[in-house]
Amino acid sequence: MRPFVEAELRARARMIAGLATGAFTYLLVLALTYHSIGVVALGNAFGKDTPRIFTAFSGSRSTDVLSPHGWMGLGFNHPMLMITSLTAALAIGTGSVAGEVDSGRAQLLFTAPIARARFLGAALVVWAVAEVVILLAALGGAVFGGVLSPDLRHAGLASLAWAPLQLLPLTAFVAAVGVVASAYADTRGRALGLAVTLVVAAYLVSVVAGLSSALDPLRWATPFGYYDPGAAITRGLRPWPFLALTGAAVVLLLVARRRLARRDLA
Amino acid sequence: MAAPPIRCAGLTKRWGAAVGVEALDLDVEPGSVTGFLGANGAGKSTTIELLVGLLRPTAGQALLWDVPASEPAARARVGYMPADPAFYRTLSGRRNLDLLAALHRRGAPDRDMAADLLGLSGRDLARPVGEYSGGMVQKLALVQAVQHRPDLVILDEPANRLDPLAHRRFEELIRRIAARGGTVFLSSHTLSEVEDVCDTVAMVRAGRLLAHRPVAALADLAARRVRALFDTTPPAAVPGLADPHVDGHVLTGRVARADLEPLRALLATPGLTDLTVEPASLEDTFIELYGDGR
Known part of the structure; x- marks a missing residue:
């Protein structure tokens, strides 16, 4: 399947490069703003009462969002980076079946003497390569910005690497949602519409859950509730959310595989 | 006896009330060139698409050398060209x-x-599709469809967009595969x-097989055209x-196969030249x- 993976990556090279550039630039700018907009002063002004909207968007209940690492955690959970990293997952996920049928390439690819499930496996490799490139770019932006920012540099930059690593299973889950939608939908448009609706709804639920203590348990009903970049940066990789999201993604992929084996591809 | 490259056994495909194929039985002989004819739809x-494993049958079987077409192994010896082929547009033809x-x-x-025969040069193949x-x-x-020298080549409307010269070369390609x-x-x-x-023709209508026989034998099913020249006004009708x-x-008309009576009547008509x-x-x-609803 290596030639297929290469062809898919070549076909998506511009998208991946664009998203990686966006992720790098965004985290770089965010790191630089820590000093330039005076987040420390902002924190002093708020005292211990940081507005919940900040913490809700940071995705972290346990870290000070206005600390240097908390600020970078907010960056790794900001809708801008979410869109950048999840676009690749959704595009590749929804393209894996319905996209190939839509484009007509399924007629040549899925008639080769290869089990359909192997194309799903290859799509996952394509997603993994694309996502690693984008997340490394994001990390690169964060580290580069951190080097230029005295506060972040002083707090330490090595632990920033945990945030994209913690994000990886979330993007895997979203890619799996895209693959399932793609396996069930007739067209890529429908698959994308379905997957984006689910992901946006899940994100909004996680943000709303962060706005009030009473709503907090809702976070566990969405995949975003299992992603806490601030905690990852301050305390290291959190294994059980990592494994929970990875396990859920595997279950979704098994559902997609079952559906793909039975469906028509023309 | 060797398994046929293609065998449809009661092959049926429906989407709700819509019928794609209904109880189709068809065997294709090894080494044959079979034309598959039918009106649109x-x-x-x-x-x-059932034969290349893209569609799953509602009932019956699509078999390639007696292996279900849905099995990857069945397609290992097949080359397929769809009616609307789509490639990676940013990649070259060669890639x-x-x-x-x-x-x-x-x-x-x-x-x-195949590329030489069809007139696709190395330069063409180096360009993005x-x-x-x-x-x-x-x-x-x-x-x-043919580059890997498959034992069975399945082509869906292969000459749709070919110019007359390329069409001739396409026919030569088919002859070489058959050879x-x-x-x-x-x-x-x-x-x-x-x-x-083609040496054999299979005809379908409304998803059902109408006829499957050698081209020459199929022509026998239809009436022959008759043209009679007279030195006087021809009769308006002949039994x-x-x-x-x-x-x-x-006088022109048609006579059914093995029906010599109209010809005898014509020969006996005065003025026939x-x-x-x-x-x-x-x-x-x-x-x-x-046309006749058979």
């Missing part, structure tokens, strides 16, 4: 061919032969093409002569089979 493409050859894992021993004309995409699709013992199964709207390159038409001194009986063309047969 008759079930040709549905049958082909697309490399990818598809790699998926078939049989190399590309016939790529150069997005820059190709419709005819070039069609040629590339033909090359990918090496390959089996070809092609759907087409171009009856002359089927008549020229047994169908669709009589008089134009000046010429010439009589020609032409075999029915495949087109006549097609129209007749489709």
